[in-house]
Amino acid sequence: MPGNVLARRSPAAAWLAENGAVAALVVLVVALSLLSSDFLSLTNLLNVGVQAAVTAILAFGSTFVIVTGGIDLSVGSVAALSAITLAWTATDAGVAWPVAVVVSLAVGVMAGLVNASLIAYGKLPPFIATLAMLGIARGLALVISQGSPIAMPEAVSALGGNLGRYLPIPVIVMVVMGVIAAVILNRTYTGRAMYAIGGNEEAARLSGIKVDRQLLITYGLSGAFAAVAGIVLASRLASAQPQAAAGYELDAIAAVVIGGASLSGGKGKALGTFVGALILAVLRNGLNLLSVSAFWQQVVIGAVIALAVLVDTLRRRGTY
Amino acid sequence: MPGNVLARRSPAAAWLAENGAVAALVVLVVALSLLSSDFLSLTNLLNVGVQAAVTAILAFGSTFVIVTGGIDLSVGSVAALSAITLAWTATDAGVAWPVAVVVSLAVGVMAGLVNASLIAYGKLPPFIATLAMLGIARGLALVISQGSPIAMPEAVSALGGNLGRYLPIPVIVMVVMGVIAAVILNRTYTGRAMYAIGGNEEAARLSGIKVDRQLLITYGLSGAFAAVAGIVLASRLASAQPQAAAGYELDAIAAVVIGGASLSGGKGKALGTFVGALILAVLRNGLNLLSVSAFWQQVVIGAVIALAVLVDTLRRRGTY
Amino acid sequence: MSEPILRAEGLRKGFPGVQALDGVDLSLCPGEVHVLLGENGAGKSTLIKMLSGAYRPDEGRVLMDGRQVDIRTAGDAQRLGISTIYQEFNLVPELSVAENLSLGRPPRRFGLIDKGAMVRQARELLARVEVDVDPRTPVARLGIARMQMVEIAKALALNARVLIMDEPTAVLTTSEVDKLFVLVRQLRDEGVAVAFITHHLEEIAAIGDRVTVLRDGRSVAEVPADTAQDELVRLMVGRPIDQQFPRRPAELGEPLLKVTGLSRRGAFDDVSFEVRAGEVVGISGLVGAGRTEVARAVFGADRYDSGEVTVRGRRLPPHDVHAAMEAGLGLVPEDRKGQGLVLTADIGENLGLVTLRDATRAGFVDRKGQRTAATKVADQLAIRMTGLNQEVRTLSGGNQQKVVIGKWLVADAHVLILDEPTRGIDVGAKVEIYQLVNELTDSGRAVLMISSDLPEILGMSDRILVMARGRLVGELAAGEATQDDVMALAVTEVEGSRAR
Amino acid sequence: LGLAGCGSEGGSSGGGEQAGVKIGMSVSTLNNPFFVQLRDGAQAQAAKLGAALTVTDAQNDASQQVNQVQNFTSQGMKAIIINPVDSNAAAPAVTLADRAGIPVIAADRGVTGAQVAQTVASDNVAGGKLAAEELAVQLGDKGQVIVLQGTPGTSASRDRGQGFEQGIKAFPGIKVVARQPADFDRTKGLDVMTNLLQSHPDVTGVFAENDEMALGAIKALGDRAGQQVKVVGFDGTPDGLTAIQNGTLAASIAQQPRLLGQQAVDAAVKAAGGATLEKTMAVPVKVATKENVAEFLTS
Numbered sequence A, B: 001m002p003g004n005v006l007a008r009r010s011p012a013a014a015w016l017a018e019n020g021a022v023a024a025l026v027v028l029v030v031a032l033s034l035l036s037s038d039f040l041s042l043t044n045l046l047n048v049g050v051q052a053a054v055t056a057i058l059a060f061g062s063t064f065v066i067v068t069g070g071i072d073l074s075v076g077s078v079a080a081l082s083a084i085t086l087a088w089t090a091t092d093a094g095v096a097w098p099v100a101v102v103v104s105l106a107v108g109v110m111a112g113l114v115n116a117s118l119i120a121y122g123k124l125p126p127f128i129a130t131l132a133m134l135g136i137a138r139g140l141a142l143v144i145s146q147g148s149p150i151a152m153p154e155a156v157s158a159l160g161g162n163l164g165r166y167l168p169i170p171v172i173v174m175v176v177m178g179v180i181a182a183v184i185l186n187r188t189y190t191g192r193a194m195y196a197i198g199g200n201e202e203a204a205r206l207s208g209i210k211v212d213r214q215l216l217i218t219y220g221l222s223g224a225f226a227a228v229a230g231i232v233l234a235s236r237l238a239s240a241q242p243q244a245a246a247g248y249e250l251d252a253i254a255a256v257v258i259g260g261a262s263l264s265g266g267k268g269k270a271l272g273t274f275v276g277a278l279i280l281a282v283l284r285n286g287l288n289l290l291s292v293s294a295f296w297q298q299v300v301i302g303a304v305i306a307l308a309v310l311v312d313t314l315r316r317r318g319t320y
Numbered sequence C: 001m002s003e004p005i006l007r008a009e010g011l012r013k014g015f016p017g018v019q020a021l022d023g024v025d026l027s028l029c030p031g032e033v034h035v036l037l038g039e040n041g042a043g044k045s046t047l048i049k050m051l052s053g054a055y056r057p058d059e060g061r062v063l064m065d066g067r068q069v070d071i072r073t074a075g076d077a078q079r080l081g082i083s084t085i086y087q088e089f090n091l092v093p094e095l096s097v098a099e100n101l102s103l104g105r106p107p108r109r110f111g112l113i114d115k116g117a118m119v120r121q122a123r124e125l126l127a128r129v130e131v132d133v134d135p136r137t138p139v140a141r142l143g144i145a146r147m148q149m150v151e152i153a154k155a156l157a158l159n160a161r162v163l164i165m166d167e168p169t170a171v172l173t174t175s176e177v178d179k180l181f182v183l184v185r186q187l188r189d190e191g192v193a194v195a196f197i198t199h200h201l202e203e204i205a206a207i208g209d210r211v212t213v214l215r216d217g218r219s220v221a222e223v224p225a226d227t228a229q230d231e232l233v234r235l236m237v238g239r240p241i242d243q244q245f246p247r248r249p250a251e252l253g254e255p256l257l258k259v260t261g262l263s264r265r266g267a268f269d270d271v272s273f274e275v276r277a278g279e280v281v282g283i284s285g286l287v288g289a290g291r292t293e294v295a296r297a298v299f300g301a302d303r304y305d306s307g308e309v310t311v312r313g314r315r316l317p318p319h320d321v322h323a324a325m326e327a328g329l330g331l332v333p334e335d336r337k338g339q340g341l342v343l344t345a346d347i348g349e350n351l352g353l354v355t356l357r358d359a360t361r362a363g364f365v366d367r368k369g370q371r372t373a374a375t376k377v378a379d380q381l382a383i384r385m386t387g388l389n390q391e392v393r394t395l396s397g398g399n400q401q402k403v404v405i406g407k408w409l410v411a412d413a414h415v416l417i418l419d420e421p422t423r424g425i426d427v428g429a430k431v432e433i434y435q436l437v438n439e440l441t442d443s444g445r446a447v448l449m450i451s452s453d454l455p456e457i458l459g460m461s462d463r464i465l466v467m468a469r470g471r472l473v474g475e476l477a478a479g480e481a482t483q484d485d486v487m488a489l490a491v492t493e494v495e496g497s498r499a500r
Numbered sequence D: 001l002g003l004a005g006c007g008s009e010g011g012s013s014g015g016g017e018q019a020g021v022k023i024g025m026s027v028s029t030l031n032n033p034f035f036v037q038l039r040d041g042a043q044a045q046a047a048k049l050g051a052a053l054t055v056t057d058a059q060n061d062a063s064q065q066v067n068q069v070q071n072f073t074s075q076g077m078k079a080i081i082i083n084p085v086d087s088n089a090a091a092p093a094v095t096l097a098d099r100a101g102i103p104v105i106a107a108d109r110g111v112t113g114a115q116v117a118q119t120v121a122s123d124n125v126a127g128g129k130l131a132a133e134e135l136a137v138q139l140g141d142k143g144q145v146i147v148l149q150g151t152p153g154t155s156a157s158r159d160r161g162q163g164f165e166q167g168i169k170a171f172p173g174i175k176v177v178a179r180q181p182a183d184f185d186r187t188k189g190l191d192v193m194t195n196l197l198q199s200h201p202d203v204t205g206v207f208a209e210n211d212e213m214a215l216g217a218i219k220a221l222g223d224r225a226g227q228q229v230k231v232v233g234f235d236g237t238p239d240g241l242t243a244i245q246n247g248t249l250a251a252s253i254a255q256q257p258r259l260l261g262q263q264a265v266d267a268a269v270k271a272a273g274g275a276t277l278e279k280t281m282a283v284p285v286k287v288a289t290k291e292n293v294a295e296f297l298t299s
Ligand SMILES: Nc1ncnc2c1ncn2[C@@H]1O[C@H](COP(=O)(O)OP(=O)(O)OP(=O)(O)O)[C@@H](O)[C@H]1O
Pocket: C015, C016, C018, C019, C020, C038, C039, C040, C041, C042, C043, C044, C045, C046, C047, C087, C384, C385, C393, C394, C395, C396, C397, C398, C399, C424, C426
């Protein structure tokens, strides 16, 4: 029976085989601990967590989209637009901050729904639809803010701080969003429909799944996650910036793909994405700690990303 | 007989159906001619050509990659690296400029071969392999140039000028590269293999195509085209900049996709890509002529890109 | 006769360049198996897709229990109690068998998916179709025959009143077909209306009650299922066919393909055989016997652990398709969509794929020459198309299969391995392919034919090898062998076999 | 290849040996020669004073910058120089360092909403005003002007643009006929200027919010640059100064980035030693023109 081979392996080994990027993360952490004495302190590790938060939250949202076989280039811009909206409605428009938060999330969801409508009804390739939204959302953020940063309401800015003495709230938000993403992907109708659509859209449709509606939900979720990421980002800076999170879409997609998802759809896990985002954050943190020169940093980051995924694919081939 | 319906359509209509983005380009040109009296002059149209050149050349290279079902995020960085290499070898290293040009092209090809090796032998997803190269090539460009622009050799800078009184050399280079790309895609073994690999890699392999080798050629070509684009770009400025062409990869991919290619592979044409690049250049030119405010420009660009492709897909559905 | 559950009237459907269906009526009655018969491209699949919500008719209407219904989506059809097994696989390869079985309607508890219940339901369904797979296995890992059984189980899960099956037996071996027929009869007796498409004429009398024959998008006759096969053929192709298996043994020459001790852990073990010039060697066996795996390993598509493959005296390097092709091997794979066709390309392009290298001079492809060769093969196989530039994706299933075979005919291989070559091909075209096999062997070439179609194996091979559980368990001379002989060998328990 | 500088820099702090005071510096971007010079000045000064300087590149991303400052605190830096990506967004980073008891020096841009030990800066708004005045002088108080804007939403673009608008109001004879973004990029400066010349062929002046765009505009203008059309840039980069020398660039608002870097390191070393500093240290912006360009080129 084909099942045997898998069953014979230890559960730990099986888990590792399923979540390959973890191995790369461990190697990276060990290497950095040896290279820099500052790396393995609690504060620094919490810093890494905080620094991973925004990318991770964006990447959770992108995981939904990538699982359906799509791509969302607009997440960075949508994050900025949502944050600007929040700050603007709370400050210039003078609305109570909880309302402003709701409005801001709604803006994120709206952007996602527009993406999905262009894709599902307009038959645009996701790349084009979300590239258009990348420009539109960024432009609107600039228009609303008139190009200047807007201070975040105090109450919301607290999100950028700590709970108690040590626990950074962005890390908590990241974990909560990760759990939500995992539950959606694994346990809900929509989540499983995402895999079906990404694996074989025609089969999904012929099995009675309303593909268009599920795409609306998928991109809407991605927009909502982007909004949360934008709010966390702006809270950390205590100010919403129209240029915030520019280019983060590539980081988000990279985190998802490092985490084992495939851009052709049907594969991807929240945990993998989380590990992917951590790898990127650890890498940047480590290079700072090691004081690698700015020009070399990009080279090193590129090389280590390639190596990390290489470790994973080679190991997987060995297993097979 | 079944053939009739197709045969009955006029050749022009059939051609348009095959090259959909052309319709969008025509609409855009007509609209801009009406909105701005300055648009439809020979000089301005040649300007648009010059401004499209770099994106178009990058996009021709990306067409190869996208046809195989891959993606190349490194083209902008590789363009910069090649240009910096040229300027540096010709200036600081004091090598004769024709040699420097060859070295520069070789650097582009090398970068492509590294990408392809990571993909074909390392089994990295193209997104990750080329994202790594995006960082590495940009970093190396900064390292070599120490972050400062380097003057291009005079002889090469002539590439940025005109042939005779009017004809801009970048436009000529663009057209030549486009024809080369079209011939490769349509008439060569490698070109046809690209379509087969992008359409169904397994079927291609079982038909005797050495997929790994063809991927090496594909990404090598993309690197070579990027090098040419980098040289043209640097020639226009008479100076090679380490930060040149940053973010151009998205423009290049957008041009290819607007031109009718699919990111899942197997489809794409040089002519379509050319039209896609023209649409982007016309759009930017038009917005400048119309003096659209800086904040609104991104919104308008995003919206028009979505509309242009929408026109195309809706028209196609009508035909169907 | 009772009232029909479902009635279609005057259905018409056109695609660019072709009128696939041109005014067809069909009634499906409870407790009756209605067979749809027709050549490749006659419009059978198009017809049933309009009943299942995959296509919308250009004209005509569908009635359920005498009332007109509007089937816009697959969901609508499901709600009306229509369940469909499509000709092309409609499973999600990345998902597990259990998830595929409950695709679109997973069991839920408190709004969340109940994975335990899902697996339990899957076990029951799989037991019903007597398939022994772990419901948690990803579908991508299953062989093509098991996928089909999963597909059948999925259709049963709906407990539908109308069950539509588009060539469900094309990829099954005799024993699975028998299991399927037991199931279908049971459903029929429970009052389900079944529509059944097949190209295996002997199945019609075995399972069918009535037959509707389609030709060129029109229904040309409705006859009882016990109509003589010759008459059915005549109705279908418009002329009689003399002989179904026109094998013409050729003179045997040197061994062209020699396989010795080929083994791969978990797949096949110590497989040795040879194929001589002018010979057709058939390989028979149950699903999962490892035939496809051996064929792929011989061709260099997959690796093997030990053994050797020699073609025309030259030993082939393992796992090297290119070297195998150079040596004169060719492989028509069993999975046309997954391994045979570039679906995004047109027919001409696909037909020229194998010969692309030979048609290249100094890097440039002689596309005119390619087209000429493609035209010839397309004519030879009577591929029903609007032209060479029609996308393969839009061909009917049988015509797609012809393209897969066609590209190797262009290539002129010395030893051609055919894995389920006539799957989904109509009787007329089958005979054409058999004639081609005869021509190949006449000219001193050799054919290794894997087929789950026993009459075909018996009728077309000179020698039959039988595989069971990854091993060769016997050899029969074609002249004397009967279906029972082959089956007896195929179910042999292999003592001490480690292959599984 | 000139890698030596980078290599030694990595070596000294990577080993963590006490070669001198450990100072961390987060530069907003090294994608722009101006900041490369700022860094060079800082590094030169650090070498002179024997301080161990670590430079990071925030790639114009305010949150990256906070990350980097956060990382500096884990590394036990004795002082931090921050060249803010954005004045507002730098506040949390400064607060962070404050809590760790590390003095912060702001370089080139101030920090709004948090206290730093010293701000070493040249005033972008004042620079923009100066640019307007210089352009007016060169144009003889009349003419049509095009403004090439930097990346929309960045503080440099905002402040310089604002200063220029304020300054140009004093000259009613001068009309700004177009404002278009070229993202501080030379190629875009070239393309946008080329396009604008189609709709505004009669321009006589250009203000570019940095030298890179100004050099692009000069390329677009060809022979007209420095003759019929006066281009004023901002930053005083080496390429910009050379263009002034050649007469193609009419003027640039020279910020003396090397001096900025030097002063910042000076201040950082002092602050690390516990000294109290003046709240601001103004590095003068100067108008570099053909007449005085020589003095900038040597410095
Ligand atoms: N999407 C499509 N676009 C264009 N033509 C199509 C499309 N689908 C089917 N056709 C054409 O419609 C005709 C009928 O096809 P259909 O699949 O119904 O045949 P079939 O009777 O099922 O044949 P087979 O026995 O080979 O499965 C064929 O000529 C086919 O090429």
